[in-house]
Amino acid sequence: MNDSVLTQLAEVLESRKQAEPDSSYVAKLYAKGLDSILKKIGEEATETVMAAKDGEKDKIVYEVADLWFHTLVLLAQQNLHPDDVLKELARRFGMSGLVEKANRTD
Numbered sequence: 001m002n003d004s005v006l007t008q009l010a011e012v013l014e015s016r017k018q019a020e021p022d023s024s025y026v027a028k029l030y031a032k033g034l035d036s037i038l039k040k041i042g043e044e045a046t047e048t049v050m051a052a053k054d055g056e057k058d059k060i061v062y063e064v065a066d067l068w069f070h071t072l073v074l075l076a077q078q079n080l081h082p083d084d085v086l087k088e089l090a091r092r093f094g095m096s097g098l099v100e101k102a103n104r105t106d
């Protein structure tokens with residue numbers, strides 16, 4: 001179920017590239033450009049931190065959903081797909097974070 005929500009949302013985000021900015025929040029974000037998308041990601045990350053500090057579980061879920069949503073908008077804007085991230089997580093799966101860090105080249 002969760003995978004299909006990501007896939008369906010990715011399809012909607014792709015389709016919004018052809019939409020008029022006035023007709024869609026996502027189309028408006030695309031029209032404003034990369035910096036506006038990045039600004040939203042920064043805001044939603046901060047709101048996630050504040051929700052966690054407040055210890056409100058419902059708010060944490062709500063803010064993480066906003067954060068994930070805006071990172072999905074970024075992926076679409078960059079012509080990337082959630083599968084690209086899921087593949088990377090799958091590659092790391094089962095590998096100690098310490099080993100993964102030691103293998104990083106960047």
Ligand SMILES: N=c1c2ncn([C@@H]3O[C@H](COP(=O)(O)OP(=O)(O)OP(=O)(O)O)[C@@H](O)[C@H]3O)c2ncn1[C@@H]1O[C@H](COP(=O)(O)O)[C@@H](O)[C@H]1O
Nearest residue numbers: 009012013016023024025026027028040043065066069070
């Ligand atoms: N999942 C979401 C989603 N989550 C959050 N948001 C929007 O993200 C914004 C969150 O920003 P804020 O909390 O700062 O609220 P805001 O003050 O309205 O935001 P700004 O105007 O300041 O940018 C709100 O406008 C939310 O409505 C979303 N907007 C759209 N979607 C999905 O994207 C699809 C396409 O949306 P449209 O392009 O609007 O049709 C929808 O059908 C949904 O499935």
